[in-house]
Amino acid sequence: MGASLETARRLKSGGEPVSLRPxxxxxxEAVRAELEKILASQTFRTARAQANFLRYVIEETLSGxxxxxxxxxxxxxxxxxxxxxxxxxxxxxxxxxxxxxxRLAKYYDTDGAQNTVRIELPKGGYTPAFVExxxxxxxxxxxxxxxKVAALLFVFLVLAGSGTVLWRTRxxxxxxxxxxxIAVLPFLNLGGNKDDEFFSDGLTDxxxxxxxxxxxxxxxARTSAFQFKGKTLDIREIGRKLTVRTVLxxxxxxxxxxxxxxxxxxxxxxxxxxxxxxxxRQAKDALAIQREIxxxxxxxxxxxxxxxxxxxxxxxxNLAVTVHPQAYENYLKGVYxxxxxxxxxxxxxxxxxQQAIAIDAGFALPYLGLARCYTGLSVMTATPAAEVIPKLxxxxxxxxxxxxxxxxxxxxxxxxxxxxxxWSAAEQEFKKALALSPGSxxxxxxxxxxxxxxxxxxxxxxxxxxxxxxxPVSPYMAxxxxxxxxxxxxxxxxxxxxxxxxxxxxNFALTRQGLGMSLIANGEYPEGISQLKLARQLMGxxxxxxxxxxxxxxxxxxxxxxxxxxxxxxxxxxSGGVPALAxxxxxxxxxxxxxxxxxxxxxxxxxxxxxxxxDDPLYDTLRSDRRFAGLLHRMKLT
Numbered sequence: 341m342g343a344s345l346e347t348a349r350r351l352k353s354g355g356e357p358v359s360l361r362p363x364x365x366x367x368x369e370a371v372r373a374e375l376e377k378i379l380a381s382q383t384f385r386t387a388r389a390q391a392n393f394l395r396y397v398i399e400e401t402l403s404g405x406x407x408x409x410x411x412x413x414x415x416x417x418x419x420x421x422x423x424x425x426x427x428x429x430x431x432x433x434x435x436x437x438x439x440x441x442x443r444l445a446k447y448y449d450t451d452g453a454q455n456t457v458r459i460e461l462p463k464g465g466y467t468p469a470f471v472e473x474x475x476x477x478x479x480x481x482x483x484x485x486x487x488k489v490a491a492l493l494f495v496f497l498v499l500a501g502s503g504t505v506l507w508r509t510r511x512x513x514x515x516x517x518x519x520x521x522i523a524v525l526p527f528l529n530l531g532g533n534k535d536d537e538f539f540s541d542g543l544t545d546x547x548x549x550x551x552x553x554x555x556x557x558x559x560x561a562r563t564s565a566f567q568f569k570g571k572t573l574d575i576r577e578i579g580r581k582l583t584v585r586t587v588l589x590x591x592x593x594x595x596x597x598x599x600x601x602x603x604x605x606x607x608x609x610x611x612x613x614x615x616x617x618x619x620x621r622q623a624k625d626a627l628a629i630q631r632e633i634x635x636x637x638x639x640x641x642x643x644x645x646x647x648x649x650x651x652x653x654x655x656x657x658n659l660a661v662t663v664h665p666q667a668y669e670n671y672l673k674g675v676y677x678x679x680x681x682x683x684x685x686x687x688x689x690x691x692x693x694q695q696a697i698a699i700d701a702g703f704a705l706p707y708l709g710l711a712r713c714y715t716g717l718s719v720m721t722a723t724p725a726a727e728v729i730p731k732l733x734x735x736x737x738x739x740x741x742x743x744x745x746x747x748x749x750x751x752x753x754x755x756x757x758x759x760x761x762x763w764s765a766a767e768q769e770f771k772k773a774l775a776l777s778p779g780s781x782x783x784x785x786x787x788x789x790x791x792x793x794x795x796x797x798x799x800x801x802x803x804x805x806x807x808x809x810x811x812p813v814s815p816y817m818a819x820x821x822x823x824x825x826x827x828x829x830x831x832x833x834x835x836x837x838x839x840x841x842x843x844x845x846x847n848f849a850l851t852r853q854g855l856g857m858s859l860i861a862n863g864e865y866p867e868g869i870s871q872l873k874l875a876r877q878l879m880g881x882x883x884x885x886x887x888x889x890x891x892x893x894x895x896x897x898x899x900x901x902x903x904x905x906x907x908x909x910x911x912x913x914x915s916g917g918v919p920a921l922a923x924x925x926x927x928x929x930x931x932x933x934x935x936x937x938x939x940x941x942x943x944x945x946x947x948x949x950x951x952x953x954x955d956d957p958l959y960d961t962l963r964s965d966r967r968f969a970g971l972l973h974r975m976k977l978t
Contacts, residue, residue, distance in 0.1 A: 366457045366472035368402045374457040374470075376616055379604065381451040383443055386611040388589075389572035390440040392418050392528060395591060395602070397468050398459065399530050403595070406467040414466060417530065420570020437461065520641045521558035521584040524548045526569040527601075530593040540592040541566075542672030543601070543630065545679075547588065550634045552779030553747065557641065560584055561781040561811035562679070579608020582812060586614065588637060597623050597665065603633050605640055615640045623665040667700035674709050678716070686716045704742035711735040711752035718755075718949050721917075725947040729759045747777025751786050758790060759947045761976045766790060781807045785820055792827050794977075795954045800824050815841050815848040822854050827955045831862035849878035853885060856892070861957050865896035883909060884950060887922025891958065894929030902929060921948050925958060937967045944974050951975065 366374075375398055378384055379391050396418045400409050411427040411434070419432055427433060441461050448458060460469045524547045529540040545562060552559045560582050568578060575587055590603035604616040615636055619629045674692035677685045690713050696706040714732035717723045736752035754769035770790060773783040788803035804820035811817040818841045825834035838855035841848060852875035859868030872889050879885060886905055893902035906926035912918045924939035943951060953959055953968070954977055962968045972978045 366470050370457050370472065371398065371402060371459065371470050372618065374455065374459055376618070377455065378444075378447055378452065378459065380613040380616060381447055383447040383451055385606070385613055386574050386576065387439075387443060388575060389419070389436055390443050392572065392591075393436055393440050394444075394459070394461075394468075396528075396530055397461070397466055399591070399593060399600070401468055403593070409466045411466065416534075418528075419572065433466075437466065519558060519585075520556060521560070522551060522586045522588055522605075522637065522641070523560040523565050523578065523582045523584045524551065525578070525587060525589040526566055527589065527603075528591045530591045531595065533594075536592075536594050538673050538676035539594055539669070541679075542675050543592055543626070545675055546627075546630050547633060549748075549777075549780075550630060551637060553745070553777055554638055555778050557638065557779070558584070558810065559779040561779075561814060561817075563781075563814035563816065564811045567813055575606045575611055576608050584608060586641065588633075590633075594623065599623050599626060599629070601629055601633075603636075605637055623668070624663065626665070626668055627663055663703050664700040667696045667703050667706070670696035670699065671703065671706045671709065674706065674713075678709060678713060681716070683717070683720050686713050686720070689713050702742060704739045704746060707735045707739035707742065708746050708749050708752075711739060711749060715752055715755050718759075724916075725759050725949070729756050729947075732756050745776055747773045747775070747780055748782055749773075750776065751780070751783050754790070755786065758793070759949070761947070761974075763790075763794065763976060779810055781811045781814070781817060784810065785817065788820060788824070792824065792955045793952055797824065797828050797955065800827070813844065815845040815851055818844070819848070819851045819854055822851070822858065826854065826858050826861065826957065827952075829861075829957060831858050834858040835862065847878055849875045852878060853888070857888060857958070860892045860895060865892065868892055869896060869898075883912070883918045883922045887919075887925035888958075890926030891929035894926070894931070899930070902926060906930075919943065919948050919950070920946060921950055928958065928961065931961075933962065933965065936962065937965070937971075940971055944971055953977070 375395065378394065384391050384394075393414065396414065397406075397409055400406060412425060414433045415421040415425045415427060415430065416423065419436070421430065421432070441463070444460060448455070452458070457470065457472050460471075462469055524544055526544050527540040529537045531539075544565070548559060548562055548565065551557060552561075564582055573581075578587055579585065585608060587606050587608055588603060589606070590601060593600040599619070599621055601619045601621075602617070603619075605614045606612065607614055617633065617636055619632070621629060670692045674689040674696065677689035677692065690710060693706040693709045693713065696703060697710075711732050714728050714735065718725065718728045718732070732752055733756040736749045736756065739746050739749040740753075750769045750773035754766040754773065757763070757766035757769060767790065770783065770787040773780065774787065777783055784803045784807035788800045788807065791797075791800035791803060801821070801824040804817070804824050807820055808814070808817040819838065822834045822837035822841065825831075825837055835855060835858045838851050838858060841851045842855070845851070852871050856868045856871035856875060859865075859871060862868075869889070869892050872885065872892060876882065876885055876889070886909055890902045890905040890909070893899070893905065906923065909918050909923050909926065913920075913923060920939045920942035924936050924943060927933075927936035927939060940953075953971060953975065959968070969978065
């Protein structure tokens, strides 16, 4: 045991592998190779919880922190428990550790019986032990009697003669896509700093975007993929929920100026591992690693871009360029805050993206991020178009100047053209976006919004359905179907669709708002107003929503309540920040057409975003007035 104790001491000082029983302590590379064998084995293929557990304790140990592995850190880092996790109350780590020990023992009795490197998790702790057998004698193996070999051979020949191939991949289960499809699950942050989570999340986002550029590969969008963050469902169950054939998952460890990234691709039909890779590089190579993973995935799935290449042939040219690590980090922080999707977080994101550009002005992705943020501000706030559009257009164009393959930059340019009422140019940009990024839910959803504005309701529905296919559990994409039904005047169907969305996420404010307007349009005023009030509680103060509330109160005969909301909007408008369209809606509900048209004229002059005059049922009472035709003419919609 003397040699084993010495390796244990080296572990604490220098991160060497530890051996707790006779044999030689294997090199870190040998331990990692054995880990990949274990995780790819029949025993571990579907055991995601134990696989993540094992990977975490091994990486911590090889990094010299084996003596710091505690039950609390495993609960938080591996099993996604919050900072309030109390191991004394919740025994998940102890229970999973026992399962892991049992599974390791099973592995070395079966798949790994001949392996010379062995990994164990000794009882009483969470620091793994590694050993490499030094005996020249081969590991003990049970001898298969010759009669059994003959019998097995006979069975094989019979099956082969009947056309049966034992190792052929089984047909997809019901509910799983038959075409190449993938979900990129949130990569696990194995670093000790929770603040580095933006990096693992950001890498996941970038892989989703990169793989989304492959025309014949269906890639599940972020919202649906990220619902599994911190969860340990069986791969096959995830495949069923997301209707995908494969799942990509991995880990990220950031230490100093270096990165260690592991990735693995699993078949959701069988649970088998199709591919795995490990990358230990400098942080500045993060984008190159992303490219290599994307190339490996498309090669494994047998899909390619229209040009016949892998994602590198059409994906961001930035992937071939070394980016300043601090610029990349600031970019990922910007994406992280953008995804929080609030006005405050968007302003924070803009700050990080601008810092990224200041460090590396030749890096295209931060410009794309800025364009996305400016579009977000135009949607979530009453920021004047004259302020937003020049910044949006300049950022999107600069992104494309640096990298012509960024499909979503064309979505932002399309939005800029819609503000200009240049509908033809906008559609050209949407089509460019979809050609470059066919898997972009953003492109499909915003194109649907554009088509609704054009009155092309059937086409809009088709785009909304495609967005939902790509992001099957996203409440935003599911609400797009309800929005199309509302524009088609199919109010009862729209109500039912919104209710389905709320069954998934009862706190999704946009669906409460959409459901409220569908109920109002269907003449169910008390129920509609109730939903709009719930939306306001979830959303906070929002002038667009207040305009709809004033409209709804008026239709319900609650004139005093309608005027109270409308007067408050008028008061706020004197200091700016209230869209003219919101005030016009209040007057429409009150039946005051003259004032309604006065404010609609202002809304058109301001090129306000939500001007859905051609499709929104809210304006139906004005359509017979010649002034309405004049508004459509000014917007170049006639």
